[in-house]
Amino acid sequence: VSFTLAHLSDVHLAHVPRGDVLSNFQIKRIIGGASWFFRRSRVHRLLIANAIRQSILDARTDHVALTGDLVNIAGWHEFPKAAQWLKDFALPDKLSFIPGNHDTYVEVPWKKGLEFLAPWMQPDVLSKDPDTLHFPYLRLRRNVALIGLNSGSPQKLHRASGTLGEQQRRDLKLLLDHLGQQGFFRIVMIHHPPLPGLATPRKALTDAAALADVLQGSGCELVLHGHNHTATLNWHGSIPVVGVPSASLQGDIRHEAAGWNHYTIRRNLGRWTTELTPYRWNDGEQQVNRQATIMLLPPS
Numbered sequence: 001v002s003f004t005l006a007h008l009s010d011v012h013l014a015h016v017p018r019g020d021v022l023s024n025f026q027i028k029r030i031i032g033g034a035s036w037f038f039r040r041s042r043v044h045r046l047l048i049a050n051a052i053r054q055s056i057l058d059a060r061t062d063h064v065a066l067t068g069d070l071v072n073i074a075g076w077h078e079f080p081k082a083a084q085w086l087k088d089f090a091l092p093d094k095l096s097f098i099p100g101n102h103d104t105y106v107e108v109p110w111k112k113g114l115e116f117l118a119p120w121m122q123p124d125v126l127s128k129d130p131d132t133l134h135f136p137y138l139r140l141r142r143n144v145a146l147i148g149l150n151s152g153s154p155q156k157l158h159r160a161s162g163t164l165g166e167q168q169r170r171d172l173k174l175l176l177d178h179l180g181q182q183g184f185f186r187i188v189m190i191h192h193p194p195l196p197g198l199a200t201p202r203k204a205l206t207d208a209a210a211l212a213d214v215l216q217g218s219g220c221e222l223v224l225h226g227h228n229h230t231a232t233l234n235w236h237g238s239i240p241v242v243g244v245p246s247a248s249l250q251g252d253i254r255h256e257a258a259g260w261n262h263y264t265i266r267r268n269l270g271r272w273t274t275e276l277t278p279y280r281w282n283d284g285e286q287q288v289n290r291q292a293t294i295m296l297l298p299p300s
């Protein structure tokens, strides 16, 4: 029996209403909006995001992990549209979302922002207060444990960094220890690259070193992240740390083309095996192509 999972990230959905830039005035949003209209909107395309989504739907995976940056400047009109895009994708219990730095670009009231995406971030056991989200959240699917972290928080101008903070790192450790003893395949989802040195200081997770210690000490079977818009595979001891490209980039000299990753997780004779099959957008063919499958085996 296998468990299949699709991982995508950094969709940067291509509808930023001009009014969103000016309403609820924030200087960071003004500059981010300008950057969107004059630069980023040319390379992040809704047509590609929709093709990636369809490719995942066609693969009929057991679950979908979406590691943040669904929107661009956290504009008030972006959130309901993002929620509709998710509704057309998967039921909340079939897709697990976590915020990225663009989903928390500026301070946004709960009701105007993340509440729209909250159904896809609910833990199996609902919290008492429906108006807040708790991270890490935990979702168990058969013998797979999905753990969602939130590294997004409003940053100063020109910064795209993130932080987990002590509470999330401590709760993550408790979860990993407990789930490890129970024999679950533990998947940690985080927007920012989780290890030191995987992102420039301007874009990095500020407590990556402390997170790396938690992962090392408690163990986990797979870490999924986005943010860098590139496909990467790093090993943290025996833990594979896999970054996926953006799900909407057209691809050119400066940008890696869009894609998503397909995982097949199996329990064989008391050991886990993980297969990774990349799917990538081909702009010439205007379609998503499946690439060769690799087995994730730690370097010896």
Ligand SMILES: [Fe+2]
Pocket (backbone or CB within 6 Å): 010, 069, 100, 101, 102, 160, 191, 226, 227, 228
């Ligand atoms: Fe990001």
